[in-house]
Amino acid sequence: MFDFLEGYDLLGAFWVTVQLTLLSAVGSLIWGTMLAAMRVGPVPLMRGFGAAYVNIVRNIPLTVIILFTSLGLNQTLGITLGGGDDFDTINFRLAVLGLILYTSAFVCEAIRAGINTVPVGQAEAARAVGLNFTQVLTLIVLPQAFRAVVGPLANVLIALTKNTTVAAAIGVAEAALLMKEMIENEAQLLLIAAIFAFGFVCLTLPTGLILGWVGKKVAVKR
Amino acid sequence: MTNVSVAKEDAAPTGDLVVLESVNKHFGALHVLQDIELTITRGEVVVVIGPSGSGKSTLCRTINRLETIDSGAISIDGKPLPQEGKELARLRADVGMVFQSFNLFAHKTVLQNVMLGQIKVRKTDKKKAEEKARALLDRVGVGTQADKYPAQLSGGQQQRVAIARALAMDPKVMLFDEPTSALDPEMINEVLEVMQQLAREGMTMVVVTHEMGFARSAANRVVFMADGRIVEQAAPDQFFSNPRSDRAKDFLSKILHH
Ligand SMILES: Nc1ncnc2c1ncn2[C@@H]1O[C@H](COP(=O)(O)OP(=O)(O)OP(=O)(O)O)[C@@H](O)[C@H]1O
Ligand SMILES: [Mg+2]
Numbered sequence A: 001m002f003d004f005l006e007g008y009d010l011l012g013a014f015w016v017t018v019q020l021t022l023l024s025a026v027g028s029l030i031w032g033t034m035l036a037a038m039r040v041g042p043v044p045l046m047r048g049f050g051a052a053y054v055n056i057v058r059n060i061p062l063t064v065i066i067l068f069t070s071l072g073l074n075q076t077l078g079i080t081l082g083g084g085d086d087f088d089t090i091n092f093r094l095a096v097l098g099l100i101l102y103t104s105a106f107v108c109e110a111i112r113a114g115i116n117t118v119p120v121g122q123a124e125a126a127r128a129v130g131l132n133f134t135q136v137l138t139l140i141v142l143p144q145a146f147r148a149v150v151g152p153l154a155n156v157l158i159a160l161t162k163n164t165t166v167a168a169a170i171g172v173a174e175a176a177l178l179m180k181e182m183i184e185n186e187a188q189l190l191l192i193a194a195i196f197a198f199g200f201v202c203l204t205l206p207t208g209l210i211l212g213w214v215g216k217k218v219a220v221k222r
Numbered sequence B: 001m002t003n004v005s006v007a008k009e010d011a012a013p014t015g016d017l018v019v020l021e022s023v024n025k026h027f028g029a030l031h032v033l034q035d036i037e038l039t040i041t042r043g044e045v046v047v048v049i050g051p052s053g054s055g056k057s058t059l060c061r062t063i064n065r066l067e068t069i070d071s072g073a074i075s076i077d078g079k080p081l082p083q084e085g086k087e088l089a090r091l092r093a094d095v096g097m098v099f100q101s102f103n104l105f106a107h108k109t110v111l112q113n114v115m116l117g118q119i120k121v122r123k124t125d126k127k128k129a130e131e132k133a134r135a136l137l138d139r140v141g142v143g144t145q146a147d148k149y150p151a152q153l154s155g156g157q158q159q160r161v162a163i164a165r166a167l168a169m170d171p172k173v174m175l176f177d178e179p180t181s182a183l184d185p186e187m188i189n190e191v192l193e194v195m196q197q198l199a200r201e202g203m204t205m206v207v208v209t210h211e212m213g214f215a216r217s218a219a220n221r222v223v224f225m226a227d228g229r230i231v232e233q234a235a236p237d238q239f240f241s242n243p244r245s246d247r248a249k250d251f252l253s254k255i256l257h258h
Helices: A010-040 A044-057 A062-076 A087-117 A120-129 A133-148 A150-170 A175-185 A189-218 B056-062 B085-094 B110-120 B126-139 B155-167 B185-200 B212-218 B236-241 B246-256
Strands: B016-027 B030-041 B045-049 B071-076 B095-098 B173-177 B204-208 B221-226 B229-234
Touching: A010 A044, A010 A087, A010 A133, A010 A150, A010 A175, A010 A189, A044 A087, A062 A087, A062 A150, A087 A133, A087 A150, A120 A133, A120 B085, A120 B095, A120 B155, A133 A150, A133 B110, A150 A175, A150 A189, A175 A189, B016 B056, B016 B204, B030 B056, B030 B204, B030 B229, B045 B056, B045 B212, B056 B173, B056 B204, B085 B095, B095 B155, B110 B126, B110 B155, B126 B155, B155 B173, B155 B185, B185 B204, B185 B212, B204 B212, B212 B236, B221 B236, B221 B246, B229 B236, B229 B246
Parallel strands: B045 B204, B045 B221, B095 B173, B173 B204
Antiparallel strands: B016 B030, B016 B071, B221 B229
């Protein structure tokens, strides 16, 4: 029944999915945190930039952003992100960039919600001790904010895992692209769909369970 | 109790430490601080009392610039309060603050709470910071709780940790904004005792409180505020036995008869 799988690199495709997910997750966590810091910071220009970024980016379809990285950044502006002449590498990196740009808007909002759960007294006490703005943010507010939003961030991560399929639009050889190819070549439509659905559930279900557990574990008691 | 040096041992015994000159502040249309003139000398313990909403907390918070002022001048140890940035952070480190709601860093242990400022602001090395933190925790009577998180402590214990956290910076002056108001009655004394001891050791203190017993026994001066003004100030004996203003008489009759 599974004979038709011969000749397809199923694991390899899912491995690309995992790589896209992990790299984009790290990138969007960093950039999303910086955006959140801008949005709560004292500098009006940065607050404005952060707000504008989030409101614009999260309202653009991811497909458009990914296509923009390829058509706009790469083909029009010639940006290769250090990928040389290797189209596969370039497209993979462009996809990661697009996913980071998009996902960080959601990470930013999750973290900002977390910052709002931290009582103002925490930051006041930190300022009163003599910590400067950056220290207050990185030592007191953000650590507590992160602990409060592990659950919401897990949801962002799950969405990101599924969103990596959009990278197929610019030819990145991840799971969804392989699925499309298999569906075109084989007569097992339902079975193929089921296999890929199962693959994604294998990636996302543990993410949700583990991070749910971590979230409870690290929650700040007040 | 362990003997920990208090900041002022090397300080001159007299001189103006905190000076507020015609300080004004508004919250929108509300004129919360009106032409406040207040000078606190080194080693002095000043208790600020007054009805709710009279501006006591706001006054306290302007002294380390948690609240900005609209006009007037505030100086600490001869230096005007800096506007923002590094200078302000440095000044705040010299001014200890104890809040009504404790505000211990919830994600850090008791020990880490008392070490953080020493390490990040004073750049003390970790080992010295820990030694000092443990000594201070012993001194306020919570040495055995060092590895717990704030939420695991009673209110009285948390407030004593908060005092230790402030003392760890070797402050020139300590501000207390109703430090016992959020406590269950049986815990009030354990906090007041620590404050009494600090006062005896010569710490300069500004204390907003409704604890008249503390005011009588520890204060050098009582400052009475109403409607954003300092209405009256006097030595505690004089103030409690013979208040001059009607506002103060009225206020005292209300709180002393309850
Ligand atoms: N951040 C703020 N924004 C607007 N109004 C404020 C703010 N903080 C305080 N106020 C108002 O300023 C006035 C003085 O407040 P403050 O907290 O200094 O009074 P207080 O004397 O400490 O009173 P209490 O005994 O109730 O603590 C009050 O009317 C209060 O509502
Ligand atoms: Mg108050």
